Amino acid sequence: MPGYGEDPEWSDIVPLPQDDGGPNPLAAIAYSDEYSEAMSYLRAVMAKNEFSERVLRLTEDIIDMNPAHYTVWLYRAKALFTLHKDLRKEFDWLNPFALRHLKNYQIWHHRHTIIEALASDLDEKSPKIDNMIREEQDFLDRMFTKDAKNYHVWSYRQWLVERFNLWDCEEEREAVDDLLRKDVRNNSAWNHRYYVVFGRPNAPKNTTEGHVLMQREINYAEAAIRIAPQNQSPWNYIRGILSHFQQPLSNIKSLASEFASLEKPDEVKSSHALDLLAEIYKEERQLDCAGKAWDLLAQKYDPIRSRYWMWKKEQLGTAAA
Amino acid sequence: MSPSGVQALGPGALGESKLNKQKHINYWKRCLKTYLPTAYTSTDSNRMLLAFFVVSALDLLGALLEHTKPEEREGYIDWIYRCQHPEGGFRGFPGTDFGDERNAENKMWDPANVPATYMALSALLILGDDLSRVKRRECLQWLRKLQRDTGSFGETLGENDNIEGGTDSRFGYCAAVVRWILRGAAKGEVEGVPDIDVDKLAECVSSAQTYDGGISESPYHEAHGGFTYCAINILAFIRRLPPHITDIGPGADRGPPGLGDLDSAVRWLVSRQTEILTEEDEPDIDDEDARDEAGSEPPKEEVRDLRGFGIFPEDNQALTRLELLWAGFNGRPNKIADTCYCFWELGALCALHRQHLTDTEACRRYLLDKTQHMVGGFGKVPGDPPDIYHSYLGLAALALLKDPSMKPIVPSACFSQDAARFLESLPWRKEITAGGDSLPQGFQYDLPSKIDERPKEGASDSNYMAMSGG
Numbered sequence: 065m066p067g068y069g070e071d072p073e074w075s076d077i078v079p080l081p082q083d084d085g086g087p088n089p090l091a092a093i094a095y096s097d098e099y100s101e102a103m104s105y106l107r108a109v110m111a112k113n114e115f116s117e118r119v120l121r122l123t124e125d126i127i128d129m130n131p132a133h134y135t136v137w138l139y140r141a142k143a144l145f146t147l148h149k150d151l152r153k154e155f156d157w158l159n160p161f162a163l164r165h166l167k168n169y170q171i172w173h174h175r176h177t178i179i180e181a182l183a184s185d186l187d188e189k190s191p192k193i194d195n196m197i198r199e200e201q202d203f204l205d206r207m208f209t210k211d212a213k214n215y216h217v218w219s220y221r222q223w224l225v226e227r228f229n230l231w232d233c234e235e236e237r238e239a240v241d242d243l244l245r246k247d248v249r250n251n252s253a254w255n256h257r258y259y260v261v262f263g264r265p266n267a268p269k270n271t272t273e274g275h276v277l278m279q280r281e282i283n284y285a286e287a288a289i290r291i292a293p294q295n296q297s298p299w300n301y302i303r304g305i306l307s308h309f310q311q312p313l314s315n316i317k318s319l320a321s322e323f324a325s326l327e328k329p330d331e332v333k334s335s336h337a338l339d340l341l342a343e344i345y346k347e348e349r350q351l352d353c354a355g356k357a358w359d360l361l362a363q364k365y366d367p368i369r370s371r372y373w374m375w376k377k378e379q380l381g382t383a384a385a
Numbered sequence: 386m387s388p389s390g391v392q393a394l395g396p397g398a399l400g401e402s403k404l405n406k407q408k409h410i411n412y413w414k415r416c417l418k419t420y421l422p423t424a425y426t427s428t429d430s431n432r433m434l435l436a437f438f439v440v441s442a443l444d445l446l447g448a449l450l451e452h453t454k455p456e457e458r459e460g461y462i463d464w465i466y467r468c469q470h471p472e473g474g475f476r477g478f479p480g481t482d483f484g485d486e487r488n489a490e491n492k493m494w495d496p497a498n499v500p501a502t503y504m505a506l507s508a509l510l511i512l513g514d515d516l517s518r519v520k521r522r523e524c525l526q527w528l529r530k531l532q533r534d535t536g537s538f539g540e541t542l543g544e545n546d547n548i549e550g551g552t553d554s555r556f557g558y559c560a561a562v563v564r565w566i567l568r569g570a571a572k573g574e575v576e577g578v579p580d581i582d583v584d585k586l587a588e589c590v591s592s593a594q595t596y597d598g599g600i601s602e603s604p605y606h607e608a609h610g611g612f613t614y615c616a617i618n619i620l621a622f623i624r625r626l627p628p629h630i631t632d633i634g635p636g637a638d639r640g641p642p643g644l645g646d647l648d649s650a651v652r653w654l655v656s657r658q659t660e661i662l663t664e665e666d667e668p669d670i671d672d673e674d675a676r677d678e679a680g681s682e683p684p685k686e687e688v689r690d691l692r693g694f695g696i697f698p699e700d701n702q703a704l705t706r707l708e709l710l711w712a713g714f715n716g717r718p719n720k721i722a723d724t725c726y727c728f729w730e731l732g733a734l735c736a737l738h739r740q741h742l743t744d745t746e747a748c749r750r751y752l753l754d755k756t757q758h759m760v761g762g763f764g765k766v767p768g769d770p771p772d773i774y775h776s777y778l779g780l781a782a783l784a785l786l787k788d789p790s791m792k793p794i795v796p797s798a799c800f801s802q803d804a805a806r807f808l809e810s811l812p813w814r815k816e817i818t819a820g821g822d823s824l825p826q827g828f829q830y831d832l833p834s835k836i837d838e839r840p841k842e843g844a845s846d847s848n849y850m851a852m853s854g855g
Contacts, residue, residue: 080486084479085467088460090436090508093429094420103480110494111486132430134550135481135494138543169551213720219606249719255607258596263605296656296718304596368712372655372742 067098068105073118079104080111099129110139115146124157131161131168141177151178159203166211172220183227197228201235205242212243213252222259231264248288254297257284262308270309281305286319293323293334303340313344320344326356335366342376351380402753404783405761406446406790409776412761413442414452416773425773432478433468436461437504438777441800444511445784445792462514465505470497473523475505496541499531499550503559506566510804515811521567522576528560529581536585537603553602554593557586558615561622562798566808569823570624587625587643590616597718598649610657610716613650614729618797620644621736621825651739657730658743660712662722662755662767711755712747724756724763724775727782728799735785735796738827749786752779787831797825806830 068074081104084092095103102125109119123140126133144151158178162171179200186192201224207217230236237260243253261268261281268274282305285298302316323337332338342357358377362370416439428435440461443449453461468476474497476482481495502524509516531538533548538560540550550556560581568575592604593616599608600616620626625643644650660666713722714730727748734740755767756779762771763779784794784801793802808814809823 080483082479083467083482083484085464086460088457089464089479090461091416091425091432091439092420093425093432094423095426095429096423099426099429107481107483110481111483111488111491113490129426130429132428133480134430134477134498134541135496135543138549139494142544173551213717215602215607215609219602222606251718251720252607255595255605259605262596300597300718307596368658368660368744368747369655369742371744372651375742 067101068122069101074105077105077108080107082107096129102126102129106136110135115143117147119143120147120149127161131165131170134170137170137174141174144178145181151182154178155199155203162207163210166207166214167216169216172216175220176223179224180227193228197224197230197233198235200224201239205239208239208243212247212250215252218252218256221256222263225260231260236260244288248291249295249297251297254301258301258304262304267308274309278305278309278311282316289319289323289334293337296336299334299336299340312347313340314347316340317344324357326353326360329360329364332360332365335361338365346380354380402750404753404788404790405757405759408759408761409780410443410446410448410452410761412771412776413439413446413448417443417453421773429480430477431501433465433475433498433501433504433508434477435773436465437508438773440508440511441804442777442780444801444804445780445794446790447792449511458512462509462512465509465512465514466518468501468505469518469520470495470527473497473520473525473527474499474502477501493542493544496543496549497527499528499538499540499556499563500559502528503562503566506563507798507800507804510566510808511800513807515813516566517813519567521813522578524563525567525576525578528563529578531556531560532581532585534585536582536587536589538586551602554590554600554612554615554619557589558619561586561619565622565798565823565825567817569814569818570821571817571819571823575817583623583625586619586623590619590643591645594645594650598646598651598653599717600650607717608653610714610726610729610733613654614733617644617650617733617736618825621797621827624826626736626826647737651734651737651742654730654734654737654739655742656718657714657716657726658712658748659715659722660747661715662711662713662751664721666721710747711751712744713751713755714748721766722751723765724752724782725765725778727752728778728785731782731785732796732799736825736827740785745786749783749788752783793831795825795828797828802830 068077068079079101082100102122106122106126109116109122120140120143123136123143126136127140130136144154155178158171158175162168162175165171179196182196183193186196204217204221204224207214211217224230225233225236237257240253240257240260243250244257247253261277268277282302285301285305288295288298302319303313306313306315320337320340323334324332324341326341338357338361342354342361345351345354345357355377358373362373362377366373416435421435425435440449443452465475468479468482470476471487472492476495477498477500483491483495487495506516506519509519527542530542530546531540531548533539533552535552536557537552537554538556539548539552540556543549564581568580571580573580590600593601593606593612595601595605595608597608599610600613601608602612617626620643623643627644627647713724714726715722716726716729731740731743731745731748734743752763756763756765756769756775758764758769758771760771762773762776764771765775769775780791781794781799784791785796787793794800795802795805798805805824809818814823
């Protein structure tokens with residue numbers, strides 16, 4: 065492909081080279097000739113606010129080399145809107161790009177802009193919205209095959225849930241279940257489940273109905289704990305649930321005791337269960353037992369955090385005094 | 386007994402973990418004085434960030450003055466000022482500057498950038514510039530326009546001053562440092578510009594604490610080490626940490642504290658320390674069988690090989706103790722350790738005065754033995770080549786751990802205490818703060834006697850003391 069300088073399509077543009085400001089620039093990068101040239105054409109067309117087909121191609125070129133460029137994405141979006149492009153076609157370019165650049169934030173902001181624009185042209189009840197959402201969910205699932213803990217993708221997924229009211233959407237729950245079946249330690253998936261259940265506009269309250277849901281979620285986490293007791297995610301999930309319903313930790317004493325017991329100090333199967341047990345003892349004012357549990361954590365089951373466990377034990381003394 | 390059981394191994398079992406200081410200085414000198422490799426093109430828009438890292442790394446190593454001439458430093462300062470935006474703040478890189486062709490219609494493509502402004506001001510201070518050429522009033526006015534009604538900050542202003550960029554705590558953090566540099570802890574108007582909405586900012590941080598105790602991008606998102614560092618240090622700068630975290634240094638302002646659950650935040654942060662250093666270390670459990678049993682019936686056989694997650698068979702204890710000699714930090718539960726999170730998690734704990742609850746020696750050894758690279762710098766994980774981002778945060782983490790070959794650091798600002806002292810010594814700044822204390826909540830400078838006691842590492846100490854004015 066010829067450079068912009070030799071391309072007759074660009075012959076009317078006078079490129080605007082970068083002024084790097086004096087003899088001692090900081091963090092000067094050995095730019096390739098292609099990048100320097102493309103950027104000098106980008107500055108030239110941006111300065112004129114040109115919105116055209118060639119500008120769209122130029123932004124793709126720049127974004128490919130420097131995807132973190134914070135105004136080229138906004139410029140591209142404005143060009144798409146100004147030219148009344150078919151926005152659904154944007155995904156033909158964006159999707160493969162997203163699959164290649166996993167760590168980029170701007171891609172997801174751009175996607176958000178495009179989806180929002182597409183949705184605003186449709187009736188909320190239109191089946192086209194459902195199709196669009198399904199396609200989004202399918203694409204996110206593809207992204208998760210590359211990295212099931214990708215922060216940007218999960219953030220985007222949460223936006224999608226809220227924007228399109230997917231709180232009771234079967235696909236949403238199923239996607240998370242599927243990821244947890246593949247990796248029960250996927251904390252992002254656990255967090256998403258928590259979001260869908262407890263982050264919704266009418267989050268479950270401290271009612272009989274709410275408590276049915278509380279038990280359902282505790283059971284779900286319990287099943288995961290049985291697969292891998294030393295997995296902190298479901299233990300944290302249960303703590304979160306109890307805190308949401310303002311329930312004492314002692315609600316799950318029998319579960320914690322199954323995986324850690326002071327009577328069998330050599331057979332502890334989960335340091336998280338042992339920590340929980342310590343806090344339950346503290347709740348029950350059995351301070352000696354709490355101290356013993358933290359001793360075990362410090363000496364045997366979680367020695368990296370021995371100073372933390374010993375500090376917790378010291379706090380007990382302060383609390384007792 | 387040492388928590389990692391070092392003594393159990395006996396003397397001489399391991400070489401002494403040491404910072405190859407000269408190698409690091411060489412690495413950063415290369416970054417300063419020669420072109421960065423073409424691969425950095427993908428971070429071109431964040432050049433001010435790279436610039437800050439390069440200048441600040443040499444400063445933390447006590448090598449900036451020794452290895453740069455005054456005229457070079459003047460040149461670097463001029464370059465930073467060239468990135469100053471005509472309407473306040475700094476650009477992320479020169480690439481958006483239209484020069485003489487800038488006009489009212491195209492200026493939206495050339496905005497000032499919030500993180501770049503924090504980095505530019507910090508780098509100027511480190512280089513010994515008194516910020517006299519900074520458009521202070523414009524910068525403070527601009528900063529206010531970046532705050533949303535929810536309290537969060539954006540990254541840039543777009544068309545019609547629309548706030549662009551994410552809503553996460555990174556931008557709020559950068560805004561809080563800029564505010565601190567330019568206004569200290571002054572109340573009311575400075576340069577005729579009212580303060581940002583501090584209450585809303587605290588509220589925004591508080592609302593992003595998650596069910597597991599960490600802090601996320603926004604409510605109900607997953608807690609993350611980087612966002613937790615930014616959020617907690619926002620609270621340190623705006624003095625909204627719980628007042629009882631420390632009995633030293635300047636106390637909290639009145640107003641709602643921005644950290645609802647301190648205990649669970651500390652728990653989340655110390656839980657980030659891990660001996661899982663590579664993907665191969667991850668527990669190898671075969672979920673296939675367990676998966677089928679995961680329904681209503683509890684599976685019979687529950688524990689597999691979980692040694693990597695802290696459970697070790699009795700007969701294997703010595704080996705495991707050895708593994709525990711190296712423990713880094715991860716950014717989220719069930720992720721592997723990564724150099725940069727040693728800074729983010731410890732930096733958050735430092736603000737809470739709780740860093741001593743971690744195994745600091747194991748972290749130090751992780752950095753020095755596992756991710757320090759033989760050519761200088763740090764990689765992300767063991768065996769990775771160094772890059773500027775991880776190389777800087779590796780050094781900054783060692784400074785948090787008070788490594789004797791590093792200068793003391795301000796944990797909340799991520800640059801040296803010398804640079805902060807220099808800022809506080811500037812006449813215009815003294816005027817704004819009216820002699821009042823302007824340090825982040827709970828922060829105290831290391832005592833000078835401590836610095837004197839540090840092992841002699843060449844003549845660099847006297848250099849930086851001279852630069853900061855004593």
